[in-house]
Amino acid sequence: MALSILIFLLLFIKLGKDRSNESILNFINIALLINLGTGLYSNETGILFNGMFNTNALIVFEKDLLNLAALIISMQSYAWLRNSKHVIEFYLLILTSLLGMFFMISSGNLLMFYLGLEMSTIPLAAAANFDLTKRKSSEAAMKLILSSAFSSAILLLGISFLYGTTGTITFSILTAHINGNPLQLFAFILLISGFAFKISAVPFHLWTADVYEGSPVAVTSFLSVISKAAVLFTLVNILYKVFTPIASTWYLVLVVLAAATILIGNLFAIRQDNFKRFLAFSSIAQVGFILIGISGSSQSGSASLIYFILIYIFSNLAAFGVVSVVSALADKENISDFKGFYKTNPILSWVLTIALFSLAGVPPTAGFFGKLFLMMAGAAKGNYGLITFAALNMVISFYYYLRVVKAIFMDENPTPIQKIQVPTISKIAMYICVVGVIVTGLASVVYNYIYSISIGL
Amino acid sequence: MNLTLLILLPLITAALILLAKGLQQIRVIGLTGAIAQLGLAGWLLKLFIAERAAGNNATHLFESNQTWFKALNINYHIGIDGISLAMILLTSVIVVAGILVSWSMDKLSKEYFFLLVLLSMGAYGFFISLDLFTLFFFLEVAVIPKFLLIGIWGSGDKTKSAMKLALMLMGGSALVMVGLFGVYYNTHTFDIVQITQQGIPVAIQKFFFPFAFLGFGVFAALFPFHTWVPDGHASAPTAASMFLAGISMKLGGYGCLRIVALMPDAAHTYSWIIITLATIAIIYGAFATMMQTDLKYINAYSSISHCGFVILGIGMMNKTSINGAVIQMVSHGLMTALFFAAIGMIYSRTHTRIVTQLGGLLKAMPFISTVFVIAGLCSLGLPGFSGFVAEMTVFMGSWQNSDGAYRLATILSGASIVVTAVYILRATGRAIMGPISDEHSILTDATWNEKLAAVLLIVGILIIGLAPFLINHLIMPSTDAIMVQMGKVIAVK
Numbered sequence: 019m020a021l022s023i024l025i026f027l028l029l030f031i032k033l034g035k036d037r038s039n040e041s042i043l044n045f046i047n048i049a050l051l052i053n054l055g056t057g058l059y060s061n062e063t064g065i066l067f068n069g070m071f072n073t074n075a076l077i078v079f080e081k082d083l084l085n086l087a088a089l090i091i092s093m094q095s096y097a098w099l100r101n102s103k104h105v106i107e108f109y110l111l112i113l114t115s116l117l118g119m120f121f122m123i124s125s126g127n128l129l130m131f132y133l134g135l136e137m138s139t140i141p142l143a144a145a146a147n148f149d150l151t152k153r154k155s156s157e158a159a160m161k162l163i164l165s166s167a168f169s170s171a172i173l174l175l176g177i178s179f180l181y182g183t184t185g186t187i188t189f190s191i192l193t194a195h196i197n198g199n200p201l202q203l204f205a206f207i208l209l210i211s212g213f214a215f216k217i218s219a220v221p222f223h224l225w226t227a228d229v230y231e232g233s234p235v236a237v238t239s240f241l242s243v244i245s246k247a248a249v250l251f252t253l254v255n256i257l258y259k260v261f262t263p264i265a266s267t268w269y270l271v272l273v274v275l276a277a278a279t280i281l282i283g284n285l286f287a288i289r290q291d292n293f294k295r296f297l298a299f300s301s302i303a304q305v306g307f308i309l310i311g312i313s314g315s316s317q318s319g320s321a322s323l324i325y326f327i328l329i330y331i332f333s334n335l336a337a338f339g340v341v342s343v344v345s346a347l348a349d350k351e352n353i354s355d356f357k358g359f360y361k362t363n364p365i366l367s368w369v370l371t372i373a374l375f376s377l378a379g380v381p382p383t384a385g386f387f388g389k390l391f392l393m394m395a396g397a398a399k400g401n402y403g404l405i406t407f408a409a410l411n412m413v414i415s416f417y418y419y420l421r422v423v424k425a426i427f428m429d430e431n432p433t434p435i436q437k438i439q440v441p442t443i444s445k446i447a448m449y450i451c452v453v454g455v456i457v458t459g460l461a462s463v464v465y466n467y468i469y470s471i472s473i474g475l
Numbered sequence: 476m477n478l479t480l481l482i483l484l485p486l487i488t489a490a491l492i493l494l495a496k497g498l499q500q501i502r503v504i505g506l507t508g509a510i511a512q513l514g515l516a517g518w519l520l521k522l523f524i525a526e527r528a529a530g531n532n533a534t535h536l537f538e539s540n541q542t543w544f545k546a547l548n549i550n551y552h553i554g555i556d557g558i559s560l561a562m563i564l565l566t567s568v569i570v571v572a573g574i575l576v577s578w579s580m581d582k583l584s585k586e587y588f589f590l591l592v593l594l595s596m597g598a599y600g601f602f603i604s605l606d607l608f609t610l611f612f613f614l615e616v617a618v619i620p621k622f623l624l625i626g627i628w629g630s631g632d633k634t635k636s637a638m639k640l641a642l643m644l645m646g647g648s649a650l651v652m653v654g655l656f657g658v659y660y661n662t663h664t665f666d667i668v669q670i671t672q673q674g675i676p677v678a679i680q681k682f683f684f685p686f687a688f689l690g691f692g693v694f695a696a697l698f699p700f701h702t703w704v705p706d707g708h709a710s711a712p713t714a715a716s717m718f719l720a721g722i723s724m725k726l727g728g729y730g731c732l733r734i735v736a737l738m739p740d741a742a743h744t745y746s747w748i749i750i751t752l753a754t755i756a757i758i759y760g761a762f763a764t765m766m767q768t769d770l771k772y773i774n775a776y777s778s779i780s781h782c783g784f785v786i787l788g789i790g791m792m793n794k795t796s797i798n799g800a801v802i803q804m805v806s807h808g809l810m811t812a813l814f815f816a817a818i819g820m821i822y823s824r825t826h827t828r829i830v831t832q833l834g835g836l837l838k839a840m841p842f843i844s845t846v847f848v849i850a851g852l853c854s855l856g857l858p859g860f861s862g863f864v865a866e867m868t869v870f871m872g873s874w875q876n877s878d879g880a881y882r883l884a885t886i887l888s889g890a891s892i893v894v895t896a897v898y899i900l901r902a903t904g905r906a907i908m909g910p911i912s913d914e915h916s917i918l919t920d921a922t923w924n925e926k927l928a929a930v931l932l933i934v935g936i937l938i939i940g941l942a943p944f945l946i947n948h949l950i951m952p953s954t955d956a957i958m959v960q961m962g963k964v965i966a967v968k
Binding site: 318375394405417428462466470 | 615616649652
């Protein structure tokens with residue numbers, strides 16, 4: 019664990035030198051690869067700083083997922099960063115944020131958790147502003163920083179109430195002191211609102227679409243994949259380990275959040291034309307499905323969450339990868355621009371199509387397994403009303419994903435996007451994603467491993 | 476024999492198609508793959524008969540069970556009985572015919588053949604599954620190729636039809652999914668064989684049966700979920716129509732049959748609903764066909780009517796009627812594929828499918844017209860063709876239910892055959908007989924590939940029609956097993 023942190027430090031120091039963008043980018047990608055490798059290699063269990071910082075096989079695996087996603091995003095944004103003047107600053111922000119997430123996932127106490135969360139959010143707000151010449155970008159940054167400050171305040175209030183009623187902020191001691199008295203429940207609601215803000219669950223989702231639209235694609239994909247994943251990992255950890263005495267309460271909260279999130283996310287996604295806004299709402303709907311899986315509160319619940327995140331990394335980043343190169347090289351970001359895309363860019367079209375089918379949960383892509391296992395975990399509680407609702411919502415989501423596929427393959431367009439020359443490194447990233455989308459599902463090894471390290475209630 | 480070959484062969488074919496260059500190579504690979512499938516299916520039949528003759532009376536032959544997702548107790552469990560074998564044979568015949576009629580597909584041919592082959596893989600996987608999870612997996616695998624085939628290569632309002640079809644089928648599979656979860660959480664397994672052994676509590680059956688049955692019913696064009704059928708079939712390119720009506724509607728019928736066998740108590744309770752819906756589908760489909768002038772719509776609506784017989788046979792829940800339902804699935808698959816092939820051949824020459832604009836085609840294209848007439852006669856149930864055997868068996872089975880309402884349903888469905896005769900004879904008379912227009916009189920007859928496809932399907936129809944004992948012999952032991960199963964579970968209650 020400590021190894022991966024060291025590598026980050028090295029990275030920051032080395033980047034001080036003045037070099038050409040290409041070589042810096044190549045260097046960073048290699049460093050990220052090494053980082054991922056060390057993460058896979060080190061797999062020890064340990065507790066640091068009196069229980070403030072934990073690590074075990076599960077946490078290391080979660081961090082590996084984030085490292086993988088960061089590497090893929092970095093490779094995909096090659097075309098965009100090549101001409102940027104602030105490459106080093108960009109990586110500095112992104113990697114600091116990643117480090118913050120690592121602290122958050124490892125946290126064993128509310129203070130550490132809060133620090134990690136802030137450390138991960140604030141750099142992202144700066145990164146959202148990275149299209150320095152675009153007004154929308156600074157608008158996005160402003161929205162992100164204000165809304166996250168707001169949610170942090172709510173979270174802090176919740177934490178302080180919790181401290182007030184239990185007298186401790188350490189997770190392991192906290193559980194014994196939670197008895198479900200009204201103030202604690204209030205604190206819990208505040209806490210979960212803070213979380214819901216970060217994972218943009220309805221009704222705390224309002225910032226999402228604007229921020230996603232305004233930010234550069236790389237930051238958007240970082241926000242929608244890595245930052246959500248990290249918060250979700252922590253959420254499961256806290257729900258399953260700390261708030262066990264009031265499990266029936268948070269089950270209800272999750273059910274309501276999940277149902278609202280799926281429905282609203284779906285309904286809004288239907289109306290979008292901007293690709294980033296579209297993916298923003300689709301990712302909101304996906305979070306709803308994840309919440310259903312978590313609500314199953316079993317070992318298969320947390321396993322299916324992590325499994326789904328892995329698949330979501332591959333499929334969402336494949337989609338963002340295509341959008342990213344199209345946006346960087348053809349300057350088009352609307353779904354209607356993709357009409358007739360198949361005629362000019364067949365390979366990119368297939369990548370995007372496979373990614374969208376995976377997001378929709380259609381076999382043989384991995385998304386099918388991911389969604390099915392989430393719903394299965396949720397169904398364990400016997401709440402078939404919710405499961406039927408979610409299943410029918412899958413049909414709605416299928417509609418809007420198919421709309422994009424329809425635009426790509428079937429709609430006529432006199433002026434389609436011209437042939438795009440994708441940089442090799444971005445191409446590799448896309449192929450990794452596509453292979454991941456297909457293999458992760460069919461190869462049951464992955465799920466079985468995740469299951470073996472997961473925790474249940 | 477390892478049944479996974481049935482999945483691998485289409486996969487390999489599909490991969491080779493991706494590597495191939497030029498229409499000629501692609502279609503040759505496609506056809507070779509399809510013929511290999513047919514050969515494999517035939518060989519499977521031979522082995523199956525040999526095993527049975529050797530006294531192996533196990534319900535499922537060639538079983539293989541591998542753990543897939545250990546933590547969730549999901550297995551890759553495959554095996555076939557007589558019913559699945561009949562379906563596999565049907566699929567392989569239609570795949571060859573479908574590839575033959577698309578011989579001159581020059582628009583994006585690589586993608587086209589790739590998707591056709593992928594669709595057939597889904598069907599094979601579905602029919603060999605003995606695990607509800609893999610069954611569901613392959614059911615959904617087949618949806619995407621359908622959407623793309625209709626949306627890209629279709630005619631008319633193709634994107635709307637493709638969307639409608641995909642969404643309705645997805646809705647169906649969503650219902651199936653809920654039903655399967657219910658079964659899973661009350662038996663802790665997806666394995667059909669295990670579930671049959673341990674049985675499902677009656678209350679659970681009653682709750683989840685409607686989900687699963689209606690879900691598969693959407694695929695089988697059960698009223699009122701039939702609305703995707705006419706548009707989907709009419710917009711699809713010829714081979715896709717053949718696959719849709721010939722294979723993928725059978726996924727629904729087969730799924731319904733398996734669900735009834737898994738939850739016999741619930742099926743028994745709800746059988747009056749099933750039969751009512753089936754009767755409505757049969758009569759409504761027949762009358763709706765009367766109103767159509769587009770040949771493809773005629774066949775699509777008549778498919779609703781014919782698939783109603785499948786559901787009727789299943790809903791009657793006795794041995795003869797279930798036998799009839801299975802034969803009707805095979806028969807309708809062959810017949811409707813032949814019909815769509817003939818319509819496709821006519822359309823590619825005349826560029827119209829409207830009955831009133833056609834006429835006297837027999838003079839210009841005798842072969843195609845003969846094929847059309849044969850398909851029509853089979854559809855209206857003329858003895859000697861498979862349609863007669865299948866519908867007769869269903870009626871005989873239905874009549875065994877002496878309950879008044881069941882009798883009424885049987886009589887009403889039987890009466891619909893008259894309506895069928897009206898629309899078939901009228902369409903045939905207008906399009907095939909009578910005077911021919913000048914522009915149509917110069918058109919050419921079928922090419923070798925079209926002839927081959929038609930002959931293949933006609934041979935299938937005649938085998939069932941003239942020697943029904945062959946297919947009966949194949950499926951009878953399996954329907955027996957299903958009946959025993961139903962009796963056992965009902966006795967346990």
